[in-house]
């Protein structure tokens with residue numbers, strides 16, 4: 001106590017002239033105490049950390065996704081005082097026992113024993129129930145108990161300016177076995193959930209792959225292509241994936257490229273989706289028309305593609321189109337082209353499906369200048385950085401605009417042309433679309449019962465199945481198989497784009513409503529009878545027996561002109577009649593006429609606009 005007094009005494013009392021000295025003493029004392037505190041705290045954390053093994057996981061790599069899903073399922077988040085909520089768990093997470101939704105809490109805040117799902121709600125069938133899950137917060141250390149060990153989990157960001165998320169997991173242990181076990185368990189759980197889905201990744205402007213979507217696998221049976229095409233492609237891809245040693249023994253790069261070309265809305269993207277599902281591969285999509293794509297970004301991206309996956313290059317023909325900053329809205333001013341032919345507006349081709357819907361979600365740097373060159377693209381595709389074992393799929397609506405160097409064998413080994421719907425496809429589409437009583441027995445994925453192959457399709461003129469090329473196609477596709485040489489390519493067949501949306505059908509006939517009677521029976525006004533079509537509109541038609549379905553499908557196909565409309569357009573028409581197969585079959589002639597009239601009108605309007613624009617300019 002005396003010692004403390006003697007220490008404080010000079011500071012509080014004493015001669016007035018020593019106040020400056022006293023102040024300095026105070027500063028020195030404070031500084032000493034703070035330094036001692038910092039040194040001891042850093043020594044302590046150093047000491048503690050020397051017992052910890054720490055693993056770091058970057059969001060750019062798969063284990064991050066596995067662990068985030070695993071973490072979101074930990075019961076610890078129920079008790080944690082700090083957590084983050086999200087509706088997205090790395091693409092998966094529908095079956096998450098730790099997730100919660102509105103229905104999980106009663107009004108008084110207690111949790112019910114059973115969880116009501118959307119299916120129980122008859123009034124709003126198919127309602128989307130958004131589930132929320134807990135996740136670790138940023139820059140906070142959470143402690144989780146796992147297999148007899150306490151794990152310290154910390155989520156943060158890289159300090160290199162990239163802002164990449166990192167997950168660090170530390171554990172006190174002699175070896176890293178427990179961390180390995182943890183990663184493997186997280187991977188297993190993730191894969192168990194991913195089994196029915198495919199993951200879709202999009203390239204971003206930083207040269208990284210961003211998970212964008214997780215989709216249900218599309219059954220092969222739902223793709224309607226002329227006989228043999230699907231089988232050929234699927235067998236070829238399977239054959240390739242099994243042949244790693246064969247390629248290695250011969251010193252051939254273990255890669256295979258597929259070029260799907262042809263009219264919009266003919267099933268190119270859908271087929272890739274279905275193949276990915278069959279082969280359990282994820283899809284990595286690069287849209288070559290993106291303004292930020294450059295040689296170096298593409299090379300970086302190719303280096304980051306995992307060994308087994310589908311790499312999809314969309315709009316191959318649009319690779320060298322430069323458009324000015326799309327920020328100015330119209331995107332119409334086409335700038336200089338670097339190499340190859342340029343054309344603008346390839347994206348507005350009307351295809352309704354595919355992977356395009358996600359483009360708008362990505363934060364593209366639209367003002368960047370496209371610096372992709374043909375040699376850069378070729379290097380990225382088969383340079384040293386390009387991953388082996390990947391299946392490259394490229395799609396284009398304009399085969400004639402491709403540089404032969406791009407499509408030569410080794411880069412694009414298999415070519416398939418997609419045409420507008422043949423009568424055969426129309427019939428198969430119809431059968432696929434409407435349920436049959438026979439489907440109910442199998443209760444599985446609706447596999448199209450193929451219509452009998454018309455005689456005109458039976459003779460195959462294409463080369464037949466050698467193990468490397470596996471060609472076996474109908475005449476309509478035989479013409480599509482370009483020779484494996486870099487000779488000038490034939491121009492695509494029908495330039496007619498038939499993906500234009502069909503005109504809304506006007507109600508065919510309104511049933512005449514009886515005039516309401518006044519007075520006599522003192523009744524209220526009677527409502528007009530409900531239109532027959534509205535009464536009949538259900539989500540899907542009643543299952544038809546096989547013979548009836550076959551007859552209607554034939555009638556429908558008879559009314560569809562050969563290769564004039566895309567499958568997407570036919571599908572659009574059938575969707576409008578999804579509960580009325582009879583009406584769909586008998587109304588197709590009328591639809592064809594209205595589609596043709598609409599095309600004529602659009603063509604006329606376009607011509608008139610062009611003439612007007614020319615007059616304004618001159």
Ligand SMILES: Nc1ncnc2c1ncn2[C@@H]1O[C@H](COP(=O)(O)OP(=O)(O)OP(=O)(O)O)[C@@H](O)[C@H]1O
Pocket residue numbers: 222223224225262263264265266267268269270271349350351352353354355396397418567568569571
């Ligand atoms: N051959 C087909 N079999 C089954 N469905 C098809 C087929 N072709 C098109 N569709 C349907 O039409 C829509 C568009 O198809 P998809 O996106 O696969 O066409 P695409 O050829 O890739 O078009 P684009 O060139 O415009 O990208 C999808 O809803 C798909 O289900």
